[in-house]
Amino acid sequence: MPNQVLTIDPQNELKFKVDFSGLFEQGYTTHMRLTNPSSDTVLFKIKTTAPKKYCVRPNSGVLEPNSKVDIAITPQPVYLDPNEKHKHKFMVQSVIAPEGRTNIDQVWKEISPDQLMDYKLKCVFETPRVSNLNDSGDNAAQNEVTKKRAAATEDAKVPKTFTVFKHDNLESDLQKATSEVLLLREEESKLRHENLQLKEELLRLHQKVGEGRVRRHSYTPDKNAQATLIPWIAIAIGMAFLGIIIGKFLM
8 A cells, every 4th residue: 555645734633622421522624635646536435433523624626636525523412422522533544546537536546556545634622621720729729619618508598408309400401401402402413414315416417417418418429421312312202203203104
């Protein structure tokens, strides 16, 4: 397998932000830059081990000599399983474009594995930093004492049975709401992924229709051939009329 001809930035890892509950931070996009320092035209593709959890644009394309492109990688609003954190990876796959070939899809289908250039990057997930209590000194300790006193006073005013019942209902409602939010975000992610696939499929169909039209036009008769056939057709029609007239006289 040849060495990767493209220059990739960042070189080793892609960083993403998640909150304490394990959800990707909304609106946060990680960027990767591909540069072609060679004198050849290079085709590239971006692949990942978790395609349903990331939106990559563009995920493939053509890099002319001494050109570059920025790849935007946006996490979907879905829950990140802690067991999957070390399995998320991205791979940049590239190949030198053959001369005279314009059908990119066909090039990827016909290319041999020993011509492909692969480069892998791992994913790193960052969570919000927690402020150090030592930085706040006595103020933090005083605030903590004040909160405990307020909580004790509130418990003394409200009957214990009512307090426990209210706390249980709140926890149950919060759990249900969190589950519904996660389901809705995963469903939204699936719908976005299906929408992107439909758009890509529609683009491929348009390209195939355009190629079919070009091929049909290439098989139309030449104008010179049509002009050569006209005199023979006229002679054939004239002989047919002559035969009809002679037949009438003989009868």
